[in-house]
Amino acid sequence: MLSSAVPMVRCRQIQDADLDRITDLLTEGFPDRPRSYWASGFHRMAKRTAPESFPRFGYMLESGGAPVGVLLTLFTGSGAPAEAAPRINVSSWYVQPAFRSHATLMVAMALKHKGATYLNTSPMPHTLPVLNVLGFRPLSRGQFLAAPVLSAGGRGLTVHEIGPYSRQGAYPDAEAFELLRSHAAHGCISLAVSDGRSWSPFVFLRREIRYSPVGVAQLAYCRDTADFVRCAGALGRRLARLGCFLTLCDSNGPVAGLVGRYFPGKAPKYFKGPAGPRLNDLAFTEAVVFGP
Numbered sequence: 001m002l003s004s005a006v007p008m009v010r011c012r013q014i015q016d017a018d019l020d021r022i023t024d025l026l027t028e029g030f031p032d033r034p035r036s037y038w039a040s041g042f043h044r045m046a047k048r049t050a051p052e053s054f055p056r057f058g059y060m061l062e063s064g065g066a067p068v069g070v071l072l073t074l075f076t077g078s079g080a081p082a083e084a085a086p087r088i089n090v091s092s093w094y095v096q097p098a099f100r101s102h103a104t105l106m107v108a109m110a111l112k113h114k115g116a117t118y119l120n121t122s123p124m125p126h127t128l129p130v131l132n133v134l135g136f137r138p139l140s141r142g143q144f145l146a147a148p149v150l151s152a153g154g155r156g157l158t159v160h161e162i163g164p165y166s167r168q169g170a171y172p173d174a175e176a177f178e179l180l181r182s183h184a185a186h187g188c189i190s191l192a193v194s195d196g197r198s199w200s201p202f203v204f205l206r207r208e209i210r211y212s213p214v215g216v217a218q219l220a221y222c223r224d225t226a227d228f229v230r231c232a233g234a235l236g237r238r239l240a241r242l243g244c245f246l247t248l249c250d251s252n253g254p255v256a257g258l259v260g261r262y263f264p265g266k267a268p269k270y271f272k273g274p275a276g277p278r279l280n281d282l283a284f285t286e287a288v289v290f291g292p
Contacts, residue, residue: 007064009102011109014057016046018067022060025067029094041290044186048284050075051086054116059109061095061102069095069103071110076119076277076284086116087277091286093127107134117273121285136270140250140279143267145216146260148228148236148247153257157234162190176201179221179283186288189217191238193231200227202235203283205292207248217244218292220282225249228280229257250279 014022023038042057050056054075061069074089090110095103111118111134119139123131162177164185171177171192180190180201189204203221217239222228228235228249239247249255250269254262271277282288 009061009063009068009099009105011059011061011102011105013055014060014070014072018060019057021067022057022070025070025096026092026094028096029070030092037290041286044289045074048075054086054088054113058091059106061099061106063099068099069106071106072286073110074284074286074289076282085274086113087119088113088116089119089121089285091120091122091290111272115274117271117275117277119277119285120270121267121282121287123268123270131270134272136272137276139269139271139276141252141268142250142262142264143248144251144255144258144260144262146232146247146249146255146258147245148232148258149240149245150259151229151232151236151257153230153233155233156195157231158194158196159231159234159238160192160194161238162192171199173199173201179203183221183283183288187291188220188288189239189242189244191235193234200231202228202231203288204239204244204247205287206244207292209246209248212246214245215243216246216248217242218287219247219249219280220285220288222280224278225251225255225280229255232258252279 019042023035026038027035045057055073058072060067071093072091074091076087076089120131120136162180162184164181166181168174168177180192183203184190191202193200200223204217205220207216207218209216219228251262
């Protein structure tokens with residue numbers, strides 16, 4: 001009798017030597033994304049240092065020496081010492097159909113770090129029941145589309161654009177400045193607002209929105225949404241000069257102090273862990289590292 005043994009499936013961390021084959025697998029699983037999208041994202045991921053015992057790229061399922069499943073884990077946040085608990089963006093989950101019964105093994109490996117906070121920034125609608133079972137909770141339930149240039153606030157503020165090769169100069173917070181500079185190197189709009197006494201950092205992603213006739217920027221990082229509201233007028237004028245007349249920000253309802261409209265159910269985000277991240281803190285998440 002002939003044996004029909006199925007090759008063993010194992011789960012392990014993704015290593016540098018796996019990236020070419022993982023890129024092929026993700027291109028297979030997400031056919032709307034070109035191979036270059038994944039390759040450039042991995043190049044950026046490779047430049048960041050993950051906390052000890054955490055994978056740099058994520059986890060893979062392997063069978064017969066070939067990758068058959070992938071789940072990326074991006075270490076997020078500024079990396080400042082104050083951030084005691086690691087923050088991890090779980091992203092781009094794909095398993096070949098013949099091996100989907102093993103997918104839970106990979107998810108269990110990815111979520112095994114009890115002290116970490118996990119963030120899912122782009123859940124597919126059909127995965128929401130699974131996220132609930134895994135213990136994920138809503139962080140934001142929708143997005144607010146604002147016209148910040150129409151906001152009354154922001155007078156007397158100075159806006160500085162930070163580029164990938166900018167020098168720190170008078171900016172007092174080295175860690176925040178490095179976050180701005182790093183995001184500028186990823187193609188983001190990094191702005192620092194000064195009132196003459198203190199500085200507030202902001203990062204925006206350029207977005208193409210089908211229903212918008214003008215340029216849109218998504219708020220990808222701020223210390224507090226209240227900072228964005230306070231500086232909205234000044235930020236709006238600078239963003240308008242860069243071709244972005246509207247901004248998107250994550251929210252759970254209309255944002256007081258901003259002129260615009262709330263879209264419930266638009267781009268919800270979920271988290272799992274001891275403490276939820278701040279709204280509109282998407283530093284080094286998939287939209288930044290790989291692109292929106």
